[in-house]
Amino acid sequence: MQRILSTEIPGKEKxxxxxxxxxxxxxxxxxxxxxxxRDAAGFSQVVITDPAVREQVEALTEETVVEVTxxxxxxxxxxxxxxxxxxxxxxxxxxxxVHKPFExxxxxxxxxxxxxxxxxxxxxxxxxxxTALRVSAAAAAGFREALERQRFVEIHTPKIVGTATESGAxxxxxDYFGSPAYLAQSPQFYKQLMVGVFERVYEVGPVFRAEPHDxxxxxxxxxxxxxxxxxxxxxxxxxxxxTTVIAGMVATVESRTAVPVPAVPSEIPAxxxxxxxxxxxxxxxxxxxxxxHERALGEWAVREHGSEFVFVTGYPMAKRPFYxxxxxxxxxxxxxxxLLFRGLELVTGGQxxxxxxxxxxxxxxxxxxxxxxxxxxxxxxxxxxxxxGLERFVARLTGAAxxxxxxxxxxxxxxxxx
Amino acid sequence: MQRILSTEIPGKEKxxxxxxxxxxxxxxxxxxxxxxxRDAAGFSQVVITDPAVREQVEALTEETVVEVTxxxxxxxxxxxxxxxxxxxxxxxxxxxxVHKPFExxxxxxxxxxxxxxxxxxxxxxxxxxxTALRVSAAAAAGFREALERQRFVEIHTPKIVGTATESGAxxxxxDYFGSPAYLAQSPQFYKQLMVGVFERVYEVGPVFRAEPHDxxxxxxxxxxxxxxxxxxxxxxxxxxxxTTVIAGMVATVESRTAVPVPAVPSEIPAxxxxxxxxxxxxxxxxxxxxxxHERALGEWAVREHGSEFVFVTGYPMAKRPFYxxxxxxxxxxxxxxxLLFRGLELVTGGQxxxxxxxxxxxxxxxxxxxxxxxxxxxxxxxxxxxxxGLERFVARLTGAAxxxxxxxxxxxxxxxxx
Numbered sequence: 001m002q003r004i005l006s007t008e009i010p011g012k013e014k015x016x017x018x019x020x021x022x023x024x025x026x027x028x029x030x031x032x033x034x035x036x037x038r039d040a041a042g043f044s045q046v047v048i049t050d051p052a053v054r055e056q057v058e059a060l061t062e063e064t065v066v067e068v069t070x071x072x073x074x075x076x077x078x079x080x081x082x083x084x085x086x087x088x089x090x091x092x093x094x095x096x097x098v099h100k101p102f103e104x105x106x107x108x109x110x111x112x113x114x115x116x117x118x119x120x121x122x123x124x125x126x127x128x129x130x131t132a133l134r135v136s137a138a139a140a141a142g143f144r145e146a147l148e149r150q151r152f153v154e155i156h157t158p159k160i161v162g163t164a165t166e167s168g169a170x171x172x173x174x175d176y177f178g179s180p181a182y183l184a185q186s187p188q189f190y191k192q193l194m195v196g197v198f199e200r201v202y203e204v205g206p207v208f209r210a211e212p213h214d215x216x217x218x219x220x221x222x223x224x225x226x227x228x229x230x231x232x233x234x235x236x237x238x239x240x241x242x243t244t245v246i247a248g249m250v251a252t253v254e255s256r257t258a259v260p261v262p263a264v265p266s267e268i269p270a271x272x273x274x275x276x277x278x279x280x281x282x283x284x285x286x287x288x289x290x291x292x293h294e295r296a297l298g299e300w301a302v303r304e305h306g307s308e309f310v311f312v313t314g315y316p317m318a319k320r321p322f323y324x325x326x327x328x329x330x331x332x333x334x335x336x337x338x339l340l341f342r343g344l345e346l347v348t349g350g351q352x353x354x355x356x357x358x359x360x361x362x363x364x365x366x367x368x369x370x371x372x373x374x375x376x377x378x379x380x381x382x383x384x385x386x387x388x389g390l391e392r393f394v395a396r397l398t399g400a401a402x403x404x405x406x407x408x409x410x411x412x413x414x415x416x417x418x
Numbered sequence: 419m420q421r422i423l424s425t426e427i428p429g430k431e432k433x434x435x436x437x438x439x440x441x442x443x444x445x446x447x448x449x450x451x452x453x454x455x456r457d458a459a460g461f462s463q464v465v466i467t468d469p470a471v472r473e474q475v476e477a478l479t480e481e482t483v484v485e486v487t488x489x490x491x492x493x494x495x496x497x498x499x500x501x502x503x504x505x506x507x508x509x510x511x512x513x514x515x516v517h518k519p520f521e522x523x524x525x526x527x528x529x530x531x532x533x534x535x536x537x538x539x540x541x542x543x544x545x546x547x548x549t550a551l552r553v554s555a556a557a558a559a560g561f562r563e564a565l566e567r568q569r570f571v572e573i574h575t576p577k578i579v580g581t582a583t584e585s586g587a588x589x590x591x592x593d594y595f596g597s598p599a600y601l602a603q604s605p606q607f608y609k610q611l612m613v614g615v616f617e618r619v620y621e622v623g624p625v626f627r628a629e630p631h632d633x634x635x636x637x638x639x640x641x642x643x644x645x646x647x648x649x650x651x652x653x654x655x656x657x658x659x660x661t662t663v664i665a666g667m668v669a670t671v672e673s674r675t676a677v678p679v680p681a682v683p684s685e686i687p688a689x690x691x692x693x694x695x696x697x698x699x700x701x702x703x704x705x706x707x708x709x710x711h712e713r714a715l716g717e718w719a720v721r722e723h724g725s726e727f728v729f730v731t732g733y734p735m736a737k738r739p740f741y742x743x744x745x746x747x748x749x750x751x752x753x754x755x756x757l758l759f760r761g762l763e764l765v766t767g768g769q770x771x772x773x774x775x776x777x778x779x780x781x782x783x784x785x786x787x788x789x790x791x792x793x794x795x796x797x798x799x800x801x802x803x804x805x806x807g808l809e810r811f812v813a814r815l816t817g818a819a820x821x822x823x824x825x826x827x828x829x830x831x832x833x834x835x836x
Contacts, residue, residue, distance in 0.1 A: 003649060020649050022614075022797055040569065040617040063797040092649075093797040094774040100796070121611045121793035130615050137572040144559075151458065154555040156641045156808070158827045159577065159624050160590075160601075162835040172578075174592035174601065176638075177628065181834045183578075183592065190827060193539045193836075196440075197548050199458040205623065206577050210595065220594075223574045231421060231438050231510075356512040371836015375539035378518070379440055379481040379511040390574070409576045409608060416580040416599045418611075418789015 001069060005041040010080045012072045019044050019084070020067040020092065022125070023060060025105040033057055035089075036105065037068060038125075045083040046070060056089060062104070063122070065093035113404060120409050120418055131257060132406040136223075136394045138256040139249045140204055143225045143388070146248030150241065152227060153198040157190035159183060159206065163368045170210045172220075183208035186387060191228040192323070192352060193375040195383045202227040204390075212413065216402040219391060220411040228385030235325070235335040235351040238384040239311055242339065242347060243268050246309070249393070259398055262308045262341075269301050270311035273333065288319050289338075298343025313337045315350075322362045325351035325384070335384070341396050349386025419487060423459040428498045430490045437462050437502070438485040438510065440543070441478060443523040451475055453507075454523065455486060456543075463501040464488060474507060480522070481540070483511035531822060538827050538836055549675060550824040554641075554812045556674040557667045558622055561643045561806070564666030568659065570645060571616040575608035577601060577624065581786045588628045590638075601626035604805060609646040610741070610770060611793040613801045620645040622808075630831065634820040637809060638829040646803030653743070653753040653769040656802040657729055660757065660765060661686050664727070667811070677816055680726045680759075687719055688729035691751065706737050707756075716761025727764075731755045740780045743769035743802070753802070759814055767804025 001018040009017060021039035033054050035046040046068055048054050060066065070087035101119050102111040104126050109116055116123040123129055144154070161184045164171040172183040187203050194201040203226045211218040227245065232238060247264040254261045271279065277286055279300050280293035289297070289312065301310035314333040317326055327333040336350025353359055356376040363369050394406040404410040409418060419436040427435060439457035451472050453464040464486055466472050478484065488505035519537050520529040522544050527534055534541040541547055562572070579602045582589040590601040605621050612619040621644045629636040645663065650656060665682040672679045689697065695704055697718050698711035707715070707730065719728035732751040735744055745751040754768025771777055774794040781787050812824040822828040827836060 020799065040571075065797045065799045092799050093772060094794070098795055118789070119792055121614060121789065122796050124612070124615045125796075133573070133615070134571060136574070140572060140574075141562075141566070148559070153458075153552060154558060155551070155826060156554070156558075156624070158639060158829055158834075160626070160639055160829050160834060172592050172594065174590050176590065176834055177630075177831055179834075194542070194826065196539060197542045197551070206574070208578070212595075221576060221578055354511060371536070371539065374537055374836065376512070377516055378540050378543075379483045381438065381483045381510050408573060408612065411576055411578050413595055416576075416578060416594055416597075418580075418792065 003067070006037070006039050006044040007041040009044060009072055009084070010082050013074050013082065015072050016069065017072055017084070018067060018069045021065070023062050023064050023066060026057065026060070026062055028054075028058065035066070035068075035087075037066065038104075043079060044068075045078045046087050046089075047073075047083050047085050048087060050086070053087060053089060060089075060091055061098070062100070063125075064091055066091055113402060117404060117410065117415060118418070124408060129405065131259065132394060132398050132400060133408060134257050135253050135259050135398055136390060136406060138253045139393055139397075140223070140225065140390060141256075142249035142252030143245055144202070144204065145252065146245045147200075147202045147227055147241075150200065150244070152200040152202045152229070153194075155187075155191065155194050155198075155201045155203050156205065157184070157187040157194075157203060159208070163365075170212070172208050172210045185209055186224060187226050188321075188323070188387075189369075189372045191226050191385060192380070192383065193372065195228050195230040196375050196378070196380055199231060199381075200227075200229040214413045216404075217392060217395070218412065219403060219407060220413070222392075222403075222407075223390035225388040225390055225393075226385065227387075228383060230381040230383040232351065232382050232384055234382075235313065235337055235349070235384055238349055238351065238386060239268070239270065239313075239337055239339075242349060242386050245388075246339070246347075250397075253397065261397065264309065265305070265307050268309045268311055268339070269305040269307050270313055270337070271297070273312055273314040273316065276312045287316055291344075294340055294345060295343035298340055301340075308342055310340050311337050312340065320350070322364060323352045323359070325353050339386075344396060346393060346396060347386050347388045349384065351382065351384035354380045354382050421485070424455070424457050424462040425459040427462060427490055427502070428500050431492050431500065433490050434487065435490055435502070436485060436487040439483070441480050441482050441484060444475065444478070444480055446472075446476065453484075453486075455484065456522075461497060462486075463493075463496045464505050464507075465491075465501050465503045466505060468504070471505060471507060478507075478509055479516070480518070481543075482509055484509055531820060535822060535828065535833060536836070542826060547823065549677065550812060550816050550818060551826060552675050553671050553677050553816055554808060554824060556671045557811055557815075558641070558643065558808060559674075560667035560670030561663055562620070562622065563670065564663045565618075565620045565645055565659075567666075568618065568662070570618040570620045570647070571612075573605075573609065573612050573616075573619045573621050574623065575602070575605040575612075575621060577626070581783075588630070590626050590628045603627055604642060605644050606739075606741070606805075607787075607790045609644050609803060610798070610801065611790065613646050613648040614793050614796070614798055617649060617799075618645075618647040632831045634822075635810060635813070636830065637821060637825060638831070640810075640821075640825075641808035643806040643808055643811075644803065645805075646801060648799040648801040650769065650800050650802055652800075653731065653755055653767070653802055656767050656769065656804060657686070657688065657731075657755055657757075660767060660804050663806075664757070664765075668815075671815065679815065682727065683723070683725050686727045686729055686757070687723040687725050688731055688755070689715070691730055691732040691734065694730045705734055709762075712758055712763060713761035716758055719758075726760055728758050729755050730758065738768070740782060741770045741777070743771050757804075762810075762814060764811060764814060765804050765806045767802065769800065769802035772798045772800050
């Protein structure tokens with residue numbers, strides 16, 4: 001019999017249907033037993049009164065995979081107003097009576113983060129964790145859709161590089177056929193070069209940081225949503241594209257999940273770094289924004305503009321990577337920006353240098369970057385771009401306290417398994 | 419003035435427009451000069467008769483980025499029937515008079531593969547190379563669309579792993595905060611575990627093989643299109659999904675590019691390995707199909723079924739990885755398959771084991787695979803999946819002799835730059 005999903009049961013009252021899924025919860029009462037069966041779409045309630053079936057169910061522990069053929073019966077007290085009665089049950093997986101480190105039917109995973117991560121194959125089945133990963137998938141889909149609509153072409157770039165991408169710090173070293181090589185910290189150089197081919201490009205892929213920090217927001221591998229576009233006037237053209245991208249990501253999350261999403265203004269308020277320091281009450285010679293300053297800016301944007309998003313532009317050149325384009329009117333500042341969401345940095349981007357001679361003047365080791373500088377030597381238009389950390393975006397959106405809660409199998413200072 | 423694309427010029431005769439792009443070709447004749455300007459959409463022909471503009475153009479070498487404001491003039495002899503006359507030209511990039519290792523306006527890149535790869539930033543601008551990468555982007559988009567339509571959820575899995583994924587061979591080792599770790603050879607284990615969460619999952623991401631072979635089809639990093647689905651009867655359900663996926667990929671390539679595509683039958687012919695040996699005229703005790711056998715099968719499929727695609731099923735268990743599900747009727751054979759396209763292997767897939775006790779019996783080092791085996795311990799449905807190598811797919815479709823021709827910045831035994 002053709003299997004249907006839990007969400008397809010309502011409306012089929014009095015019919016016989018077959019569902020399949022995991023025993024999410026088993027309740028053995030005196031005269032009746034209940035199974036809550038979880039599938040990818042939701043939950044079904046199965047009612048068992050037949051002693052022979054009850055005996056069978058007593059041997060099947062939670063998380064056993066079952067196929068259930070039963071009658072759909074209206075019951076206003078059941079979830080979605082229906083339950084399955086008179087079931088025939090077939091176990092599809094092993095029904096190993098294992099002790100579980102936590103129970104999936106509780107609203108919260110009652111275990112330490114380390115225990116959850118040690119048993120990721122189980123923990124990710126918890127509805128809250130699965131929902132976060134659905135938000136992640138929706139956000140990536142929204143990112144791609146927004147860019148495809150604007151002529152961006154998807155690229156795939158090397159994750160193994162001969163030169164540490166932006167600096168020698170926090171880079172993983174590997175043995176590449178007997179010689180040292182490195183894991184790419186970002187696709188920055190490659191996406192810039194590909195502007196020379198397609199004008200507008202994007203990539204969704206892993207980046208690697210040998211972060212020595214053990215915090216709630218650092219991962220050794222995360223998914224970077226990168227975009228780069230040519231023929232811009234300056235960084236404001238990049239910010240305009242980014243605004244449409246954030247709006248697209250949020251819209252896709254809203255359409256695919258039940259997670260509440262923020263409003264994205266059609267024009268996100270923007271303040272220059274100098275002004276941002278004043279708003280945050282920081283000294284005028286402060287070289288960067290501290291977390292407290294970012295929070296103050298977030299509050300200011302809500303108060304003054306009714307926006308949970310705010311751009312800070314013009315960050316000091318000294319704090320930005322070498323390929324950053326200076327602000328033409330005052331080269332202490334840059335044509336770069338950060339996008340803050342609820343008082344936290346969500347995206348970094350800006351205009352890049354595009355003239356070969358400018359790169360020769362600032363590149364830290366031009367002889368090591370020949371393949372990169374080639375692109376500028378042969379002609380590159382004014383361009384810029386941005387990078388969104390997918391896991392941080394999802395953590396901010398879902399309110400997760402730790403980025404590990406929204407990552408399938410996180411990698412950090414202490415963890416390389418499972 | 420708002421820039422338009424080269425493809426937007428026809429129909430704007432007698433109007434003044436602004437285009438921008440790269441000087442693809444410059445021809446300085448006696449009384450007139452021509453620029454062919456390349457943008458992401460195509461080419462425009464600019465005609466220069468004004469001596470002052472000609473003098474300016476003489477200093478701008480090919481690949482200089484220019485913005486051209488000019489009149490649209492009908493000319494039946496020009497590409498698309500229009501050209502740009504009376505131009506004002508502004509250089510947007512450096513116009514460094516560099517010697518180029520090859521010329522982009524020739525139909526073929528007249529240089530060795532090594533020279534092309536050394537200067538990838540330039541070579542990728544050649545229309546043939548850019549087209550191959552557009553085919554690659556279209557194929558990945560078609561893969562995702564076909565699966566999203568069938569309830570598959572996108573996942574992102576670790577590329578750094580604590581245990582060599584499938585075997586110890588051909589794996590890159592890295593220094594992970596002072597301990598050894600490895601680059602993932604495939605997302606196999608993770609996509610299987612995620613079947614326990616979403617039932618149906620897919621991933622588009624890099625995989626790494628320390629291939630000691632220097633051939634036209636091996637890369638040290640390639641893009642793997644992976645899918646895995648639960649609640650299958652056997653491998654034939656996986657083959658049915660794969661058939662829709664290949665059809666979707668081909669359809670998207672057809673809709674986005676001018677590359678000729680093959681017909682994908684709604685049911686691709688399938689032959690069992692035993693039968694495949696007979697068709698190929700190979701001895702019955704042959705343990706695997708040699709390239710000549712695959713070619714013979716490809717010819718047979720065209721001859722007998724009018725199909726450029728053919729499935730071979732039931733490969734000997736001895737030749738398949740430990741997680742492969744045996745053929746229930748005869749455990750010498752497996753519920754696995756390869757998909758051949760034009761006589762070459764394009765996809766590998768099959769049904770996997772799903773019972774914990776079966777894994778304990780066959781896993782090469784169960785104690786090292788605890789995080790993987792966890793998923794089966796807690797209950798996993800019958801499932802299977804497949805992996806498509808994106809670069810090989812694109813090479814077969816475009817007829818590229820070397821997979822490096824369809825890869826932006828390939829990595830191989832000898833190359834880790836640019």
